[in-house]
Amino acid sequence: MDTKKIFLNESELPRQWYNIMADLPTPVEPPLHPGTGQPLNPNDLEAIFPMPLIEQEMSQERWIDIPEPVFEKYLMWRPSPLYRAYSLEKHLDTPAKIYFKNEGVSPAGSHKPNTALAQAYYNKISGTKKIYTETGAGQWGSALSFCCAQFGLECKVYMVKISFNQKPYRRMMMETWGAECVGSPSSETASGRAMLAKDPDSPGSLGMAISEAVERAVQEETSKYALGSVLNHVMLHQTVIGLETQKQMEIAGDYPDIIIGCSGGGSNFAGLILPYVKDKIEGKEIEIIGVEPNSCPTMTRGKFAYDFGDLAQLTPLLPMHTLGHNFVPAAIHAGGLRYHGMSPIISQLLISNLIQSKAIPQIETFESGITFAKTEGFISAPETNHAVAMTIREALKAKEEGKEKVILFNWSGHGLVDLAAYDDFNKGKLSDYKLSDDIIQNALKDIESLPKPKQFKE
Amino acid sequence: MDTKKIFLNESELPRQWYNIMADLPTPVEPPLHPGTGQPLNPNDLEAIFPMPLIEQEMSQERWIDIPEPVFEKYLMWRPSPLYRAYSLEKHLDTPAKIYFKNEGVSPAGSHKPNTALAQAYYNKISGTKKIYTETGAGQWGSALSFCCAQFGLECKVYMVKISFNQKPYRRMMMETWGAECVGSPSSETASGRAMLAKDPDSPGSLGMAISEAVERAVQEETSKYALGSVLNHVMLHQTVIGLETQKQMEIAGDYPDIIIGCSGGGSNFAGLILPYVKDKIEGKEIEIIGVEPNSCPTMTRGKFAYDFGDLAQLTPLLPMHTLGHNFVPAAIHAGGLRYHGMSPIISQLLISNLIQSKAIPQIETFESGITFAKTEGFISAPETNHAVAMTIREALKAKEEGKEKVILFNWSGHGLVDLAAYDDFNKGKLSDYKLSDDIIQNALKDIESLPKPKQFKE
Numbered sequence: 001m002d003t004k005k006i007f008l009n010e011s012e013l014p015r016q017w018y019n020i021m022a023d024l025p026t027p028v029e030p031p032l033h034p035g036t037g038q039p040l041n042p043n044d045l046e047a048i049f050p051m052p053l054i055e056q057e058m059s060q061e062r063w064i065d066i067p068e069p070v071f072e073k074y075l076m077w078r079p080s081p082l083y084r085a086y087s088l089e090k091h092l093d094t095p096a097k098i099y100f101k102n103e104g105v106s107p108a109g110s111h112k113p114n115t116a117l118a119q120a121y122y123n124k125i126s127g128t129k130k131i132y133t134e135t136g137a138g139q140w141g142s143a144l145s146f147c148c149a150q151f152g153l154e155c156k157v158y159m160v161k162i163s164f165n166q167k168p169y170r171r172m173m174m175e176t177w178g179a180e181c182v183g184s185p186s187s188e189t190a191s192g193r194a195m196l197a198k199d200p201d202s203p204g205s206l207g208m209a210i211s212e213a214v215e216r217a218v219q220e221e222t223s224k225y226a227l228g229s230v231l232n233h234v235m236l237h238q239t240v241i242g243l244e245t246q247k248q249m250e251i252a253g254d255y256p257d258i259i260i261g262c263s264g265g266g267s268n269f270a271g272l273i274l275p276y277v278k279d280k281i282e283g284k285e286i287e288i289i290g291v292e293p294n295s296c297p298t299m300t301r302g303k304f305a306y307d308f309g310d311l312a313q314l315t316p317l318l319p320m321h322t323l324g325h326n327f328v329p330a331a332i333h334a335g336g337l338r339y340h341g342m343s344p345i346i347s348q349l350l351i352s353n354l355i356q357s358k359a360i361p362q363i364e365t366f367e368s369g370i371t372f373a374k375t376e377g378f379i380s381a382p383e384t385n386h387a388v389a390m391t392i393r394e395a396l397k398a399k400e401e402g403k404e405k406v407i408l409f410n411w412s413g414h415g416l417v418d419l420a421a422y423d424d425f426n427k428g429k430l431s432d433y434k435l436s437d438d439i440i441q442n443a444l445k446d447i448e449s450l451p452k453p454k455q456f457k458e
Numbered sequence: 459m460d461t462k463k464i465f466l467n468e469s470e471l472p473r474q475w476y477n478i479m480a481d482l483p484t485p486v487e488p489p490l491h492p493g494t495g496q497p498l499n500p501n502d503l504e505a506i507f508p509m510p511l512i513e514q515e516m517s518q519e520r521w522i523d524i525p526e527p528v529f530e531k532y533l534m535w536r537p538s539p540l541y542r543a544y545s546l547e548k549h550l551d552t553p554a555k556i557y558f559k560n561e562g563v564s565p566a567g568s569h570k571p572n573t574a575l576a577q578a579y580y581n582k583i584s585g586t587k588k589i590y591t592e593t594g595a596g597q598w599g600s601a602l603s604f605c606c607a608q609f610g611l612e613c614k615v616y617m618v619k620i621s622f623n624q625k626p627y628r629r630m631m632m633e634t635w636g637a638e639c640v641g642s643p644s645s646e647t648a649s650g651r652a653m654l655a656k657d658p659d660s661p662g663s664l665g666m667a668i669s670e671a672v673e674r675a676v677q678e679e680t681s682k683y684a685l686g687s688v689l690n691h692v693m694l695h696q697t698v699i700g701l702e703t704q705k706q707m708e709i710a711g712d713y714p715d716i717i718i719g720c721s722g723g724g725s726n727f728a729g730l731i732l733p734y735v736k737d738k739i740e741g742k743e744i745e746i747i748g749v750e751p752n753s754c755p756t757m758t759r760g761k762f763a764y765d766f767g768d769l770a771q772l773t774p775l776l777p778m779h780t781l782g783h784n785f786v787p788a789a790i791h792a793g794g795l796r797y798h799g800m801s802p803i804i805s806q807l808l809i810s811n812l813i814q815s816k817a818i819p820q821i822e823t824f825e826s827g828i829t830f831a832k833t834e835g836f837i838s839a840p841e842t843n844h845a846v847a848m849t850i851r852e853a854l855k856a857k858e859e860g861k862e863k864v865i866l867f868n869w870s871g872h873g874l875v876d877l878a879a880y881d882d883f884n885k886g887k888l889s890d891y892k893l894s895d896d897i898i899q900n901a902l903k904d905i906e907s908l909p910k911p912k913q914f915k916e
Contacts, residue, residue, distance in 0.1 A: 003468055005468065005533065007465045010461055010462060075462035075463065076462065076834070076835050077835075087608075105563065106835075107831075107834075107835030107836045107837070146835055149835075150545075150835070168878075169627070169877040175881070176831050176837055176877070176880045176884065177831055177832060178832060370634060373607075373634050374607045374635060374636060376565075377534050377565030378565045379565070379631065416567065416627070416874045416875055417874055419626075419627040419631060419634070420626075420627075420630070422630055422634045423630045423633070426633050426634065
């Protein structure tokens, strides 16, 4: 029997995050002020973020130290194990070697605390008393709730209403860690009330919820806002995943031919791949695939353009792949992938051809999740099942081609709080949503009048 | 920063289980045939268990090899980590050192797969096609479902109806792994129908559900029954927990003064303590505490006597602490601790004064669980919170006494599928149930006519 899991010692947990901004062949274009259309000054963000995070957002330093208190709290679950999926390989009868990084071992059950912990810490030392945020399926909201408890901060979460209603366990998790969680759109904010006036039965969206959280954060002196994906500092914090994985793959004696991650705003995907993108820039041959849902095809059918991060147009303009800030994705179960935009860093890698993107229909993701649960045991989050599905596709392709490929994917979280989604699948209630070009073209009209990035293509 | 978690290498996973029957100062009295009242023959159990498990049930061998296929599958999550609870210690401001063994890392989220995997394996090699079982809160049923999928066995679970209705996520887990789950009492069995005739709205109990599963198992040629606690072979398989912990505590450089586990049928408690009980028999000073709910005080207020394991009196008579097989515990959230009996091994240790028992009220267990979640991050199963609560009591006692005690407890599982219980607590819906002596004395009347063990005391 070969090794099933590779653990690192606590002393091998990385002491620094990796900032890819220092190594990009083509730099990420700057965020723009939503009012003036001019590149953002650090001070423009002061109302919503503490200064250390703003500095990280704009930093060009290659390596950034992980503060000691964050390092210590990381040890609650990090380094996370790297697994070899022997049972899945055997089931697929593939010559491929499949590895997965298990980010489900954190108390919140996903990779999200990697950045939530850092953000809570930097807020704490900057005098923040309360953090407002939004959450889709609830992984980010629960992660931030857990991490705010670690540093004695208050936390309030606006949760996309359809998920708030469908997934009460996520709210209960947040409340158990002492946070407050309400469904969005809510009547607590001007932007929420405006949305409710337009559609009292709105299922909500991440874009709407962001508007509510930002609105609250700027109103209170000692309150800030936190975002769980998309932004550069979030990608930075998540690189702890890939840095650990590189050490573990070295112990395993393999180097990945293919790296796979699901991608909603891009954070778990970036976390795993960025240290490997560095290798690729330096000459390594690696295929890197970001996987998104057919019904929210930001990378595969969206445009690279400047766009708002939220519906109410409160955020800076970000250079990113987008379906337009008014795009409301179908109510698929992978709530964490229901976002109109994509991390500027991931978007830049995509247009620089350093990574590729694929979209997968919902039913295939659940079929793959069931296969994974029956072989490797663990029940994946619906988001994670997109990575599982692509891994299975690639492993079967390797079988067809008779190649012993090494496939590595990010098992970004477990699905124990998302079992209602499996229940729908098991009962045959799920269908694959067909997204028409018209809908996409229509949504993209709303960004036509916005400034264009230099790398914009019609 | 000292080490937060101690992992073992996969090569350090124990190769043998420890059988305490070889070392008990006073042996466990034999199970009796329910019809004849005579000591059971191995053949009497053949209708419900495969022969390798019957042999283990009656074995006096000190060390029993873990079969290679079970060892390999254990590696899906074992060795499990031992944690030092620095944050909880700091919060309590105690001089005590608190360690916990994290059994929540298994795919099913608890210690139950330690025996489910072994039982599925022995059934597989004995020609079993389908396993019937019962489950209370659902931890055992989901563990067996997961493990049956590993060895290609069918699995059907009778789930105590109140939990079946309150905890749909557990059923969904089982179905995701390919098992079938129905609420008990059901109309599928004669014993279920009899119970429904008596009370159509019966919330069910473990005793009832066992009757249904056993009835089905004996009716089909290639079907067997499996039990997730109480029996000797279950305790045996769980010793992998304590054997690992001993190696980890040695690495930590500490030896426990106090060991704590929650105890329903006794399996997670036994799993941690039995290897330490061996130390105690050999002269070590250790305080060992089994913790049960106030509302189901099998050890603290029950009697040591022969009793049936189930309501319909289908099982052998076991020498154990019991509240009587007709005792129906209050509907507390720690469903896994709602059982009228106790493992004969644990019961024997109790009357031999090798361990002690304490009962704790429900609200204190949830308060402790919240404290644990806010400090150590992880949300515990309601059962596990009994161990957490006793640990906090002991840590505060050590503080009062100014003693640097080393406390070790079994964190037997996470509570992410039990969040509705936390929701009830957070909303102030829980109360502490006061169990009168009359109710207990009444329930105990039903065992007066049964044979008495030699160690019986009036």
